[in-house]
Amino acid sequence: MTHDRVIVPLDVPTLEEALARVDQLPQVSFWKVGLELFVGAGPTILEVLKEREKRIFLDLKFHDIPNTVAGACRSAAKYGVDLLTLHTTAGREALSAAIRAINDADVPPKLLAISLLTSINSRELAFDLKIPLELPEYALQMALLAQESGIDGAVCSPLEVSQLRQVCGEDFLLVCPGVRPAWSESGDQRRVMTPASALKAGANYLVIGRPITAASDPVEAWEKICQELATV
Numbered sequence: 001m002t003h004d005r006v007i008v009p010l011d012v013p014t015l016e017e018a019l020a021r022v023d024q025l026p027q028v029s030f031w032k033v034g035l036e037l038f039v040g041a042g043p044t045i046l047e048v049l050k051e052r053e054k055r056i057f058l059d060l061k062f063h064d065i066p067n068t069v070a071g072a073c074r075s076a077a078k079y080g081v082d083l084l085t086l087h088t089t090a091g092r093e094a095l096s097a098a099i100r101a102i103n104d105a106d107v108p109p110k111l112l113a114i115s116l117l118t119s120i121n122s123r124e125l126a127f128d129l130k131i132p133l134e135l136p137e138y139a140l141q142m143a144l145l146a147q148e149s150g151i152d153g154a155v156c157s158p159l160e161v162s163q164l165r166q167v168c169g170e171d172f173l174l175v176c177p178g179v180r181p182a183w184s185e186s187g188d189q190r191r192v193m194t195p196a197s198a199l200k201a202g203a204n205y206l207v208i209g210r211p212i213t214a215a216s217d218p219v220e221a222w223e224k225i226c227q228e229l230a231t232v
């Protein structure tokens with residue numbers, strides 16, 4: 001069974017482990033390469049995924065001054081990936097610089113801005129990060145800043161996706177991690193929803209990792225998630 005709106009992260013440290021995972025789940029058409037694998041094993045995995053005609057979400061979450069973010073985006077865009085992330089909190093100028101930087105690429109990636117990490121809850125937002133806004137309002141404001149800057153979409157929790165969809169419109173890409181089937185553990189995710197509810201609420205793509213990759217039978221876990229999504 002396949003589902004082209006589920007992105008599975010390759011959160012492993014080596015190329016060998018990443019390839020084993022890709023081989024184990026040939027049904028998966030969209031893979032995410034994040035910091036652990038990219039820092040640990042370099043860009044070779046991107047070539048391999050392209051040879052296998054997989055789509056690629058390069059999730060490096062750039063967060064720096066505008067000149068540095070622009071340089072990082074320019075370098076990343078050369079890999080010909082489909083999606084690329086940066087943090088909205090890098091600021092308006094960095095967001096605009098990122099867009100200008102990828103425009104030279106043959107096929108520029110879609111840029112996604114992190115609104116608020118799905119591991120943060122309201123208490124942490126208020127008491128640790130000292131943000132005085134309510135959490136849904138903060139996530140919305142970050143998505144709007146990204147949209148106003150010309151960014152293609154946002155990464156958000158499924159709990160906020162319906163509001164973001166309503167305000168940002170149909171063309172703004174919304175990608176949701178923090179997705180947990182009823183039968184799985186939340187782990188370090190704080191703002192979660194089930195796959196079917198997240199898709200119904202308006203997500204374009206769901207990022208689902210450990211419920212599949214840490215399951216005793218990842219293929220069976222993938223199939224169960226696809227069956228759940230088929231009901232939407």
Ligand SMILES: O=C(O)c1cc(=O)[nH]c(=O)n1[C@@H]1O[C@H](COP(=O)(O)O)[C@@H](O)[C@H]1O
Nearest residue numbers: 009059116117118155177178207208209210
């Ligand atoms: O940008 C992301 O993909 C991301 C943003 C966010 O707010 N929360 C979040 O969990 N992620 C990523 O989504 C994946 C979620 O994995 P699981 O928690 O194992 O399903 C991880 O690779 C995270 O790096």
